[in-house]
Amino acid sequence: MKSDQPDGAPTTAPLSGISIVGTGSAVPKRLVTNTDLEEIMDTSDEWIIKRTGIRERHVHDREAGETTSTMATEAAQRAIKAAGMTASDLDMVICGTMTPDMPTPSAACIIADKLGAGQIAAFDLNAACSGFVYALNAAHALMVGGPYRSCLVIGADSVTRYCDFSTFGRAVAVLFGDGAGACVLQQTDDTAKGLITQYMHSDGGGAKHLYIPTRKGDFYDQAEFDERQVSHILMHGPGVFKFAVSTFPKLIAQTLDSAGLNPEDIDHYICHQSNARILAAARDRFGLPEEKLYVNIDRFGNTVGASIPLILDEQTRAGAVKPGQKVMFLAFGAGLTWASSLWQF
Ligand code: COA
Numbered sequence: 001m002k003s004d005q006p007d008g009a010p011t012t013a014p015l016s017g018i019s020i021v022g023t024g025s026a027v028p029k030r031l032v033t034n035t036d037l038e039e040i041m042d043t044s045d046e047w048i049i050k051r052t053g054i055r056e057r058h059v060h061d062r063e064a065g066e067t068t069s070t071m072a073t074e075a076a077q078r079a080i081k082a083a084g085m086t087a088s089d090l091d092m093v094i095c096g097t098m099t100p101d102m103p104t105p106s107a108a109c110i111i112a113d114k115l116g117a118g119q120i121a122a123f124d125l126n127a128a129c130s131g132f133v134y135a136l137n138a139a140h141a142l143m144v145g146g147p148y149r150s151c152l153v154i155g156a157d158s159v160t161r162y163c164d165f166s167t168f169g170r171a172v173a174v175l176f177g178d179g180a181g182a183c184v185l186q187q188t189d190d191t192a193k194g195l196i197t198q199y200m201h202s203d204g205g206g207a208k209h210l211y212i213p214t215r216k217g218d219f220y221d222q223a224e225f226d227e228r229q230v231s232h233i234l235m236h237g238p239g240v241f242k243f244a245v246s247t248f249p250k251l252i253a254q255t256l257d258s259a260g261l262n263p264e265d266i267d268h269y270i271c272h273q274s275n276a277r278i279l280a281a282a283r284d285r286f287g288l289p290e291e292k293l294y295v296n297i298d299r300f301g302n303t304v305g306a307s308i309p310l311i312l313d314e315q316t317r318a319g320a321v322k323p324g325q326k327v328m329f330l331a332f333g334a335g336l337t338w339a340s341s342l343w344q345f
Contacts, residue, residue, distance in 0.1 A: 013198070015192065018140055021186045025075045025314070030058060057160075072095060099161065100148060132341040162232055181265050198340060208221070214263040266342075269282075308329055
């Protein structure tokens with residue numbers, strides 16, 4: 001339902017006052033270009049750019065000690081510094097990740113400890129590529145309903161450890177990269193700021209299109225079992241593409257309708273980076289100019305939970321995201337999951 005406000009009129013209802021006061025990001029040192037991939041598998045720079053828009057990605061070196069929590073801690077330190085705070089000011093850490101360093105403890109517990117944040121609430125949230133948006137929404141709800149005044153929200157993944165960098169795994173391996181992004185949410189007295197609306201969805205019936213089998217019994221289709229596929233991402237690319245292309249516009253429309261806003265009222269659409277063609281389709285559908293729906297997949301690939309906070313940090317540091325603007329975060333991923341979060345900055 002649209003509001004009866006004139007187009008572009010600011011939302012007047014008081015908001016929570018919760019504000020994103022600092023951002024940070026970190027990627028591994030090792031840069032892998034499409035040309036590098038040509039040397040280890042049967043692929044080409046031309047194929048990858050044409051189908052995905054990706055030119056290069058950062059890949060972590062586990063042997064050198066790079067993990068989800070090391071990247072996330074670096075990103076978090078930058079976000080805390082940008083917020084003008086110290087780790088001891090935090091009340092909670094939520095890390096959206098599907099690749100914690102190990103099954104337990106959570107990456108969030110490790111990160112909170114590395115930061116020196118004290119004995120605060122810390123937990124991971126697994127919604128795959130939607131992890132950061134789910135975490136943002138969860139953090140806002142816990143801050144509104146609980147005693148938490150400052151919360152660190154992270155999206156971090158070292159997904160390339162589940163990629164097979166051989167010709168057998170090329171359809172998946174060329175798509176992904178590693179990284180981490182973080183932001184600090186703080187309760188303020190300014191009720192012109194805060195979350196305007198949010199949606200979170202899932203469809204486990206679509207899990208079979210994108211998952212990581214860890215043994216033969218995990219294969220949704222037993223005929224697909226192949227030892228080389230165990231502990232590697234199994235993706236039906238065209239199925240996921242179709243899901244994403246159809247879901248993205250519906251999610252944008254649902255979020256705009258709930259806020260009573262029009263597409264042009266939003267200053268930034270910060271979208272999960274999975275494929276440049278999917279993002280271009282969403283831009284065309286809503287007539288959005290390029291600067292409103294920024295794309296950086298060419299430099300990072302699909303970094304799963306990190307992709308949205310990586311953009312948020314880039315755009316914030318470039319001075320593109322300004323106080324008073326409306327920012328919509330949008331993601332979709334394995335699960336299947338999809339989610340939005342619309343903020344008044
Ligand atoms: N290099 C060269 N050729 C490749 C290749 C690679 N890295 N990967 C696959 N191919 C080949 C295939 O083997 C196939 O060859 P064939 O026609 O001889 O069988 C051909 O390229 C076309 O493969 P197809 O899978 O049909 O390509 P596509 O146009 O569907 O593009 C994706 C593949 C993965 C880029 C596309 O499906 C996609 O982006 N899907 C969504 C993925 C996604 O967003 N995942 C994350 C969700 S969060």
